[in-house]
Amino acid sequence: MKVTIISHTPEPEKVAAAAARLCYSKISATKIMDNFSQEKAATFIKKLMDMGHMSPTEHVSFTFAIDGVSRTLLAQITRHRIASYSVQSLRYNNPFDAEISKSVDSDELESEYISYLEGFALSCKLSGNSAAKNQHLIDKFNICGLMPQDVENLHKASYLRGVFDGAGLISDDENYSLAFPMELKSVFDAVHFNITQQDNKLLIQKAFDFGLYIYENMDFVKSLYDEEKLIALCEKDSALSKQILVLMQDFIETKYYAMAPESIAASPKTLLTYIKGLDACKKCYIDLVRMGIDQEDARYILPHGTQTRIVMTMNVRSLYNFFNLRCCERAQTEIRQLANLMLAEVKKIAPGLFETAGAPCEALGYCPEGDMGCGKYPPYHG
Numbered sequence: 001m002k003v004t005i006i007s008h009t010p011e012p013e014k015v016a017a018a019a020a021r022l023c024y025s026k027i028s029a030t031k032i033m034d035n036f037s038q039e040k041a042a043t044f045i046k047k048l049m050d051m052g053h054m055s056p057t058e059h060v061s062f063t064f065a066i067d068g069v070s071r072t073l074l075a076q077i078t079r080h081r082i083a084s085y086s087v088q089s090l091r092y093n094n095p096f097d098a099e100i101s102k103s104v105d106s107d108e109l110e111s112e113y114i115s116y117l118e119g120f121a122l123s124c125k126l127s128g129n130s131a132a133k134n135q136h137l138i139d140k141f142n143i144c145g146l147m148p149q150d151v152e153n154l155h156k157a158s159y160l161r162g163v164f165d166g167a168g169l170i171s172d173d174e175n176y177s178l179a180f181p182m183e184l185k186s187v188f189d190a191v192h193f194n195i196t197q198q199d200n201k202l203l204i205q206k207a208f209d210f211g212l213y214i215y216e217n218m219d220f221v222k223s224l225y226d227e228e229k230l231i232a233l234c235e236k237d238s239a240l241s242k243q244i245l246v247l248m249q250d251f252i253e254t255k256y257y258a259m260a261p262e263s264i265a266a267s268p269k270t271l272l273t274y275i276k277g278l279d280a281c282k283k284c285y286i287d288l289v290r291m292g293i294d295q296e297d298a299r300y301i302l303p304h305g306t307q308t309r310i311v312m313t314m315n316v317r318s319l320y321n322f323f324n325l326r327c328c329e330r331a332q333t334e335i336r337q338l339a340n341l342m343l344a345e346v347k348k349i350a351p352g353l354f355e356t357a358g359a360p361c362e363a364l365g366y367c368p369e370g371d372m373g374c375g376k377y378p379p380y381h382g
Contacts, residue, residue, distance in 0.1 A: 012062075
């Protein structure tokens with residue numbers, strides 16, 4: 001999410017102060033502006049705000065460029081009706097144009113598949129584990145369980161991911177490690193992951209580096225991997241989990257022109273489920289467009305998480321109402337984040353005008369929502 005003020009009323013505090021002063025003056029607003037210093041205007045604005053005399057602030061407006069927000073947020077923000085909006089259209093902007101027009105080149109993906117399956121088959125064979133989970137692919141690609149140096153066009157990260165999925169074990173202790181059968185020693189001789197030997201097993205103590213290596217360039221939909229093992233590894237290593245979540249969110253933005261809400265983005269397990277839903281919607285959208293359906297109709301299947309860009313103009317009085325409602329902890333996370341970013345930007349330009357803007361509880365010292373409040377401030381029962 002990015003917020004930029006691309007235009008605003010020049011000298012906003014002087015404009016609002018002059019408009020208010022005009023109500024009690026015999027001279028023109030032009031002369032009032034000429035006679036107002038910034039310091040005098042700031043003093044007058046503070047008095048204006050303390051009185052709650054907001055109508056003069058309607059003469060001051062700000063125009064924001066808002067990028068990287070969801071269409072869920074778009075539905076919420078346009079309920080603030082005293083504003084002007086221009087929105088990136090999915091009728092004319094197809095986020096998947098390149099994928100609709102190009103033919104599928106599967107050579108790179110096939111190379112990754114083969115590397116993974118060779119590592120998986122070898123580790124299963126040497127450890128005595130079952131390869132049934134991927135047997136259909138092992139048969140399809142004539143996989144033999146080759147050593148890495150014998151695999152043509154080796155994709156090393158995929159190969160090691162296959163080895164981990166085939167025979168890797170995650171220890172139960174607090175300072176966890178990854179364990180592999182000693183028979184795989186020759187496979188790990190060429191990599192550098194602080195490997196030690198104990199109880200006839202190979203141990204990787206710094207599993208963060210190994211986990212990041214095998215997952216960081218992975219396609220979370222098309223690549224081969226054991227989802228349960230990825231989730232289990234993230235549950236053991238919070239630092240790795242945070243990094244994997246960043247990778248997943250970047251993947252969502254790049255692959256699906258979408259974003260995930262905070263609660264879903266907090267866990268690899270929920271985020272993987274979300275990715276599957278995004279992928280299904282995207283595939284159906286592309287299929288419909290290829291069938292000749294207009295983009296304006298095909299877009300109906302795209303999810304609310306699809307991103308958009310907005311240009312929005314609001315006057316100061318409307319912004320106060322917006323901040324009052326959307327900076328509140330009870331507002332949904334995404335629009336609250338947007339409101340806080342916008343508030344920070346307008347305060348840089350007109351700090352006096354927005355000194356008391358934000359969630360109402362911050363100024364009041366109590367929550368006007370009563371028993372429905374978030375608990376940050378005591379409820380008001382007057």
